[in-house]
């Protein structure tokens with residue numbers, strides 16, 4: 001059986017690499033970037049919060065075929081990767097979101 005001696009330098013190098021991997025994973029680096037979060041977008045009013053609650057809005061649809069971005073009430077954002085609009089006064093919503101008023105775009 002072969003035994004390898006780990007030098008102090010080798011252990012420090014491995015520790016540094018592991019640290020970078022952990023930091024990268026927690027920041028979403030290398031996995032397509034951080035996921036868009038539209039759960040509490042800036043400027044959300046109390047009425048919009050109540051509307052979200054009343055319509056059971058979620059930032060990630062439980063059904064991949066029913067998402068805000070395929071909903072008739074959705075307005076795409078000016079730039080990709082941002083929260084979009086909803087005509088039902090929910091404020092800015094996630095393209096991957098969903099609520100109980102979903103209507104498939106025709």
Ligand code: SF4
Nearest residue numbers: 068071074086099102
């Ligand atoms: S109505 Fe609901 S599913 Fe449709 S865009 Fe608005 S929040 Fe999303």
